[in-house]
Amino acid sequence: MKTLRYIIQKEFIQVFRNKRMLPIIFVLPLVQLLILVNAATFDMKNIRMAVVDLDMSGSSRGIISKYEGSPFYKIVYTTYSVKEAQEQMQRGNTDMIMVIPADFEKDLVTRNRAGVQFIINAINGASAGLMNAYSTQILMSYNRSVMAEWLTPSQLAGIQVIQSENSFWYNPKLNYKTYMVPGILVLLVTIVGFLLSGMNIVREKEIGTIEQINVTPIRKSQFIAGKLIPFWIIALFELAFGLTLGKLIFDIPIVGSLWLIFLSGGIYLFVILGFGLLVSTMTNTQQQAMLVSFFFMVVFILMSGLFTSVESMPVWAQEVNRINPLAYFIRIMRMVMLKGSTLHDISSPLIALGIYAVVIISLAVRRYRKVA
């Protein structure tokens, strides 16, 4: 026990003496939280739309003014040629094009139906989906007002409609920050924890100080524990600090119990730090360790459901996600923080993380050899 305490003390001294490393560990991630949360948004504010009005009727102008009135749209270009509008899109000046065909109004009156075409730049699939949804909504609401205006009451009475009443729980204003803060917080804690631990042992190898430790009576498990615990405390502290910032600055709701957040955070960090130490024992230079860490981190991050939802991934990818600790923890954080899920609700991902932690740490202990 005493040995362990000395190793921990050594690690802490090392971290706090390194005046250049300190701001990187503590300040940089939090600055990033503040900046990146503002950047990570799909909130559509300025959809730049080009309008091709080939009809030039009262109705087509009515439609256009609907879009002009919407806070989401900015009409940046008006033309009579679809080709010209497409060229604007190619130049990157517009996100979508609305084409109102000639004879729109005539078709609407005589044939009872008329079409409007939306051409959307779909390179970013997520925004394209949203743009489509918004545009359709506005068009439908215009359609309803036209019906109410032009049809006689008896005609109107013949139409059956389903009035859908939409409500959004847990985040009624669809504030994207609420969704991103827990995710990005997890991300930053992960990167700091993973890199600190991943670089640690291999650095001692490269500098040669590992030899000095190898000849002492410190046992393998003590060594790993001594490396693990300081970073665990630092990362947990960072999680707490980040949560406070999220609450104070972004006013993120924390519906569930804080106790539960830190319980799962603690278990999760054991997994991540264990993973880092494992990488560290398996590589010989910091350059290697960094590349390996980077590889796993990018895969973990992009598959975790932080940016694209896990449900729309193919089944095999969801199976792969079973070994992705980040996916479990982001899920837990979002559930507990935003929906107030209880221990019972998150039991299965939590147990998975627990098993993971035990496996990965024992692997790290086994892989660490006391011979160079």
Place this chain on the structure above:
Amino acid sequence: MKRFWGFVVKEFFHIFRDYRTLLILFGMPAVQLMLFGFVLTNEIKDARIAVLDLSKDETTRKLTEKITSSGYFLLDRNLSSFNQIEPAFREGNIKMVIVFGKDFEKKLKKENAAKVQLIGDASDPNTANILVNYASGILNSSLLTMNAGQIPLQILPETRMLYNPELKGVYMFVPGLMAMLMILISALMTSISITKEKETGTMELLLASPLRPAQIIIGKVFPYVFLAFIDACVILLLANLVFGVPLAGSVFLLLLETLLYIIMALSLGILVSTVTNSQQIAMMVSLMALMLPTILLSGFIFPIANMPQIMQWLCAVMPPKYYIIIIKGIMLQGNGLAFLWRETLVLVGFTTIFILLSIKNFKTRLA
């Protein structure tokens, strides 16, 4: 000149002897592209929903069937009371609950209108928004076909998704991955390899040799230009052959721009290595200051136009932003230099600034 080539050969030996690093350098882009090409998508597919049907009549059954057979939704369970909604959401699998009001069919026949409530789990606001919109669209259009009635004065939207009709994630991912890996290989690897010489003390030897400082630096980065360029080609080939990402524009221009971006990243790497002495710090700075901004502030995933004004200014000083615009333009939209000269100039500008700063910071004496 002969001395210089000797030095370059030494650097190549360094890299090729470390087979693990080499494996990752070449394996990583291939594996990541494969993984994300198949995984990252924004299509809504099989979202789990629950139905609370308080009416349980023919119409609601049919509507439920219509919704579940659309391919977007998967019926996870039927609920029997309002109290069950909250726990169902809290468990975390269900994304939307559809509530059919009492006497749905009767009201529809008698009053021509019936109420349905769509409750989205907006802890994921985007998905919730899209799901709710899809569902209400399906409900109304299926009512139409069920009645086979002719509704007067209908305006029908027709949507065309340009450049990426299936909303594949890989279209977004290829430019992003290129930007990210080029930064990683070029900026990170060079800054680490230079600081490593400092840390292990061999930099002193190099500086004392007859090689000029410029030769040392160029010799150091040369192999990485080569590696990064090969990686870029591997990514482009895979993207094109396996995922059918189009190469609409000129390949030559694309490679040229990539080379420019690589040189930009290398000069950034050199700059990082001139201001720090330890590998750990070089790496942390490169990762923290380069990786996340490359993912988040470059327009790779989140469109820059949606960000607050301050963020947009911040994005404007992120070199990957310009590179991503360039390769998206060339690959997907088939643009030429006529559309992209501005971005190209910006990259040239960045490169010049980084090189000038590095020269100013470079010290021929350590400690």
